[in-house]
Amino acid sequence: MKVSVTVNGSQVAAEVADRMLLVHFLRDVAGLTATNVGCDTSSCGACTVLLDGQSVKSCTVLAAQADEREVVTVEGLSAGPDAGPDEMHPVQRAFRAEHALQCGFCTPGMVMATVSLLAENTDPTEEEVRSALEGNLCRCTGYHNIVRAVLAAARDDAAAGLAASERRPG
Amino acid sequence: MIPAPFTYQRAASVDEALDLAARGGEDAKFLAGGHSLLPLMKLRLAVPEILVDIGRLGELSYIRDDGSHITVGALTSHDELARSGLLASQLPLLAHAAGQVGDPQVRHRGTIGGSLAHADSAADLPAVILALDATLVARGPSGSREIAAGEFFRGLFETALEPGELLTEIRIPRPQPAGWSFQKFTKRAIDWAIVGVAVQGGSVALVNMGPTPVRASAVERAVAAGAGPRDAAAHAAEESSPPEDINAGRGYREHLARVLVARALEESRSRA
Numbered sequence: 001m002k003v004s005v006t007v008n009g010s011q012v013a014a015e016v017a018d019r020m021l022l023v024h025f026l027r028d029v030a031g032l033t034a035t036n037v038g039c040d041t042s043s044c045g046a047c048t049v050l051l052d053g054q055s056v057k058s059c060t061v062l063a064a065q066a067d068e069r070e071v072v073t074v075e076g077l078s079a080g081p082d083a084g085p086d087e088m089h090p091v092q093r094a095f096r097a098e099h100a101l102q103c104g105f106c107t108p109g110m111v112m113a114t115v116s117l118l119a120e121n122t123d124p125t126e127e128e129v130r131s132a133l134e135g136n137l138c139r140c141t142g143y144h145n146i147v148r149a150v151l152a153a154a155r156d157d158a159a160a161g162l163a164a165s166e167r168r169p170g
Numbered sequence: 171m172i173p174a175p176f177t178y179q180r181a182a183s184v185d186e187a188l189d190l191a192a193r194g195g196e197d198a199k200f201l202a203g204g205h206s207l208l209p210l211m212k213l214r215l216a217v218p219e220i221l222v223d224i225g226r227l228g229e230l231s232y233i234r235d236d237g238s239h240i241t242v243g244a245l246t247s248h249d250e251l252a253r254s255g256l257l258a259s260q261l262p263l264l265a266h267a268a269g270q271v272g273d274p275q276v277r278h279r280g281t282i283g284g285s286l287a288h289a290d291s292a293a294d295l296p297a298v299i300l301a302l303d304a305t306l307v308a309r310g311p312s313g314s315r316e317i318a319a320g321e322f323f324r325g326l327f328e329t330a331l332e333p334g335e336l337l338t339e340i341r342i343p344r345p346q347p348a349g350w351s352f353q354k355f356t357k358r359a360i361d362w363a364i365v366g367v368a369v370q371g372g373s374v375a376l377v378n379m380g381p382t383p384v385r386a387s388a389v390e391r392a393v394a395a396g397a398g399p400r401d402a403a404a405h406a407a408e409e410s411s412p413p414e415d416i417n418a419g420r421g422y423r424e425h426l427a428r429v430l431v432a433r434a435l436e437e438s439r440s441r442a
Binding site: 001017018019020021024040041042043045048051054055056057060061062064065067113116117131132134135136 | 201272
């Protein structure tokens, strides 16, 4: 079927199989490969993207379900792969500053889950951060630096005076 | 992993959805959030030839105060249930339990109607609506009908819905002021419940203690007769037939049921 998705602000239209998953649409059709396929069973969260502003696991959404909707991937948060720290999204900057990644496989999903969390809850407690990330698995860090980064990003945003609506990309 | 090939059809109204399903017959299935159905389709445990997407039917997404009832549209997401101020004040059991389903990403996509119609014995919300004595409204080619929650669940992944019938609404009688509790035991945060318990006043329903959610009638009778939480909870595993699987054997589930029912009754009492 013909699917047309607004991805990171640009329209991506293609004729795809009805059974194509959103994550494959993003990687293979839109050519945006930052979103990873991890477990493929909606457990690990590596494929997390924003669909109409809310975090979803793109391995469990059909491309057809995203037709005429807005998707934001981690590529859409900053000026691109060569963006310096100043051009990064506050959540990316916080992950960098707090060393919230090791191998980096889970990171795009972690960052997008965090962006979704902070759009819904501007001032989460540590416990709220931990439960908001329960759908995202990391096998390297033990989570402590990730949680620190999310709390730092929330403080950062508060300091910059960003309203939740401004912080929501796309 | 991708599903086997199927034809995707998107409905623009409930009538169109029913029409598409009628034409598809036994080969068609409704797709809401897809968070129960798509994983099964990837594993080839479900192989529908036609998916009728009802995900954009805004007419099925609402939470309404209808006086004696709170009425919830079948397409309301778990996240919307969990954030509803109306539910928080009138049906906190449902709001709280919906907030415990899966993880935030799953709650953004998964719907109450999808969860009930899918009827996984390990799902949280079927036991919750059983404890709340809800009525389910289904629409089919020949009109609407009401199904009591106690009649709705027929077996594992099996409900009273006929092929082509769409669950559209859940009507929940406004409970008398009373305590409530929802408890579930999982190995990891996002796992399905090994055993779960929903308590609303004197009603007690169990998750994953049989092929369908079950009322713990012996516990309810003991509570009604004035037994304390621990004494009443001793009856929790009676009249149940818990599955044996990779997570737990029958005896372990029976033990969990007694422990969780005791906790739930104590928490409910503290909120009464």
